[in-house]
Amino acid sequence: MSVLVYTESEGGKLKKIAFEVASYAKAVADQMGTTVTAITINADDVSELGTYGVDKVLKVKDSKLDTFNAKTYANIIKQAAEKEGTKVVVVSSSEDSKYLAPILAVGLDAGYASNVVEAPTSAAPFTVKRNAFTNKAFVFSTIDTDVKIVGVSKNTFGLKEKSASATAEDFSPSIPENGVHVDSVEKATNTVTIADAEIVVSGGRGLKGPENWGMIEDLAKVLGAATACSKPVSDLGWRPHGEHVGQTGKPVAANLYIAIGISGAIQHLAGINASKVKVVINSDPEAPFFKAADYGVVGDAFEVVPKLTEKLKEFKAQNA
Amino acid sequence: MKILVCISHVPDTTSKINFTDGDTKLDTNGVQFVINPNDEFGLTRAMWFKEKQGVTVDVVNVGGPETEPTLRKALAIGADSAIRVNTAATDGFAVAKQLANVVKAGGYDLIIAGRESIDYNGGMVPGMLAELIGANFITNCISLEVDGTNAKAVREIDGGKETVTTTLPLVIGGQKGLVEESDLRIPNMRGIMMARQKPLSVVEPVAATKETSTLKFEKPEPRGAVKMISPDNLDELIRLLHNEAKVI
Numbered sequence: 001m002s003v004l005v006y007t008e009s010e011g012g013k014l015k016k017i018a019f020e021v022a023s024y025a026k027a028v029a030d031q032m033g034t035t036v037t038a039i040t041i042n043a044d045d046v047s048e049l050g051t052y053g054v055d056k057v058l059k060v061k062d063s064k065l066d067t068f069n070a071k072t073y074a075n076i077i078k079q080a081a082e083k084e085g086t087k088v089v090v091v092s093s094s095e096d097s098k099y100l101a102p103i104l105a106v107g108l109d110a111g112y113a114s115n116v117v118e119a120p121t122s123a124a125p126f127t128v129k130r131n132a133f134t135n136k137a138f139v140f141s142t143i144d145t146d147v148k149i150v151g152v153s154k155n156t157f158g159l160k161e162k163s164a165s166a167t168a169e170d171f172s173p174s175i176p177e178n179g180v181h182v183d184s185v186e187k188a189t190n191t192v193t194i195a196d197a198e199i200v201v202s203g204g205r206g207l208k209g210p211e212n213w214g215m216i217e218d219l220a221k222v223l224g225a226a227t228a229c230s231k232p233v234s235d236l237g238w239r240p241h242g243e244h245v246g247q248t249g250k251p252v253a254a255n256l257y258i259a260i261g262i263s264g265a266i267q268h269l270a271g272i273n274a275s276k277v278k279v280v281i282n283s284d285p286e287a288p289f290f291k292a293a294d295y296g297v298v299g300d301a302f303e304v305v306p307k308l309t310e311k312l313k314e315f316k317a318q319n320a
Numbered sequence: 321m322k323i324l325v326c327i328s329h330v331p332d333t334t335s336k337i338n339f340t341d342g343d344t345k346l347d348t349n350g351v352q353f354v355i356n357p358n359d360e361f362g363l364t365r366a367m368w369f370k371e372k373q374g375v376t377v378d379v380v381n382v383g384g385p386e387t388e389p390t391l392r393k394a395l396a397i398g399a400d401s402a403i404r405v406n407t408a409a410t411d412g413f414a415v416a417k418q419l420a421n422v423v424k425a426g427g428y429d430l431i432i433a434g435r436e437s438i439d440y441n442g443g444m445v446p447g448m449l450a451e452l453i454g455a456n457f458i459t460n461c462i463s464l465e466v467d468g469t470n471a472k473a474v475r476e477i478d479g480g481k482e483t484v485t486t487t488l489p490l491v492i493g494g495q496k497g498l499v500e501e502s503d504l505r506i507p508n509m510r511g512i513m514m515a516r517q518k519p520l521s522v523v524e525p526v527a528a529t530k531e532t533s534t535l536k537f538e539k540p541e542p543r544g545a546v547k548m549i550s551p552d553n554l555d556e557l558i559r560l561l562h563n564e565a566k567v568i
Binding site: 068070071094095096098099100101102103105106107110111112113114115127129131132133134135136137138139140141142143144145178179180181182183184185186187188191193194195196198199223231235241242244247248249250255256266267270276277279280290291292293294295296297298299300303304307308311312315319 | 331333334337339357358361412413416438439440441442443444445446447448450451452456457458459460462476477478479480481482483484485486487495496497500501502530531532533534535536537538539540543544546547548549550551554555557558560561562565567568
């Protein structure tokens with residue numbers, strides 16, 4: 001009967017979103033008067049999950065699972081859900097979880113609601129609030145099936161610490177073969193990804209050319225931020241595709257989004273609106289982005305950005 | 321190979337989103353509907369297969385008669401025929417069920433959908449469809465080549481990309497990258513004229529259980545006014561981000 005939460009890891013280390021979905025699962029379990037079971041795949045130290053309300057961890061370890069495969073992972077989570085007699089499965093909104101959740105939903109005959117932003121507003125009928133219309137509205141939906149899957153939107157529920165600890169047990173599910181084979185993975189190392197970043201620094205056409213991205217990278221480095229760009233910049237080939245954020249690019253749900261030389265087309269705003277605080281630096285005081293911003297600076301990016309980077313360095317040094 | 325492209329009929333991004341009937345329905349007044357952008361990248365890639373490999377490309381939508389202009393647009397872009405499943409699309413699973421029936425009836429072995437629609441953003445229909453028909457599934461797909469029954473694809477992952485190989489039957493969750501923005505086609509007059517002659521068949525839905533229900537919509541709180549900071553006073557920006565917004 002326990003709530004099952006899939007807590008993701010990268011290179012053996014639990015991701016921050018794992019703690020957010022665990023916190024969410026705890027809130028659901030409290031509403032239902034039950035416990036939380038987490039499943040990890042090739043994570044090393046899982047003890048921290050207890051701090052976020054997990055009672056029991058099912059640890060799966062197998063070198064065959066080193067590379068993510070949606071169908072295989074979905075099957076393993078299904079086996080865990082059946083073993084636990086789970087009625088609610090909680091997953092994140094990472095690209096991996098969004099990939100596996102629909103497969104899992106069919107496997108468990110479960111209704112699935114993605115992009116959920118709050119704890120269920122009611123346990124019966126099971127009602128959740130989701131983002132819709134690319135952050136332009138919310139929708140309240142019920143999940144009407146016996147088993148339910150909730151995909152939690154990143155950076156919405158937050159981390160809720162408890163003073164508790166989790167027990168861990170090994171879980172050895174069968175690992176089925178499937179028809180999609182991952183031949184190679186290219187992942188930038190030593191840089192923060194847009195998906196995991198708390199802060200994202202993004203540049204637009206106002207930067208005039210790819211040779212000027214050094215100052216974006218410098219600012220991002222001081223803040224421990226990921227770098228991103230607007231659609232025209234990726235269309236022009238100034239920056240790689242993977243950095244394009246907006247409606248047809250990657251979604252951003254960071255704590256802080258700094259837009260430099262981006263006018264703020266509606267398609268761009270749709271993709272980044274889930275970010276909490278937006279700072280806009282643009283030389284054009286009429287740029288539409290200012291209307292969607294929390295803080296704005298009208299000025300030449302080539303002067304403002306290096307100055308801001310220097311001042312942030314001083315600030316970081318003082319507050320270290 | 322026989323290709324089916326799934327087309328969602330969605331409000332254009334620039335449309336104002338409002339609701340009616342006690343916030344239970346989208347107010348379609350003044351809303352311009354378009355082919356879901358993620359689907360359009362897939363449709364354009366399908367046109368490439370049609371032209372290079374001589375395959376048939378059909379399009380399908382689950383929805384009422386009001387979605388037909390969107391299907392006609394897909395025909396004008398170059399699809400051979402269109403199918404509309406005559407039922408409102410209100411639940412991802414129920415839509416996947418309808419699509420599964422169309423795929424089986426038509427014997428399609430490559431189904432291209434968008435990674436998500438820009439209205440409900442559920443991102444679940446392609447994956448559910450793949451499971452229902454027992455096909456392989458690749459989402460966030462940014463490159464796709466098919467040779468016989470073998471497919472090679474690249475998909476975007478958090479922080480990078482991966483190359484995968486698989487076989488047909490295959491369902492794709494497509495996005496920008498399958499083709500570039502500049503490859504998208506605006507229907508020309510000849511295409512529009514030809515689209516009028518192309519078959520658009522209406523099929524009645526099969527029984528499908530809805531797994532979720534929409535209760536009501538809500539618009540976000542209007543946001544506060546932007547605080548403008550002089551470029552000569554960046555210390556103030558840092559102070560606000562630290563003390564007020566608490567994000568650094």
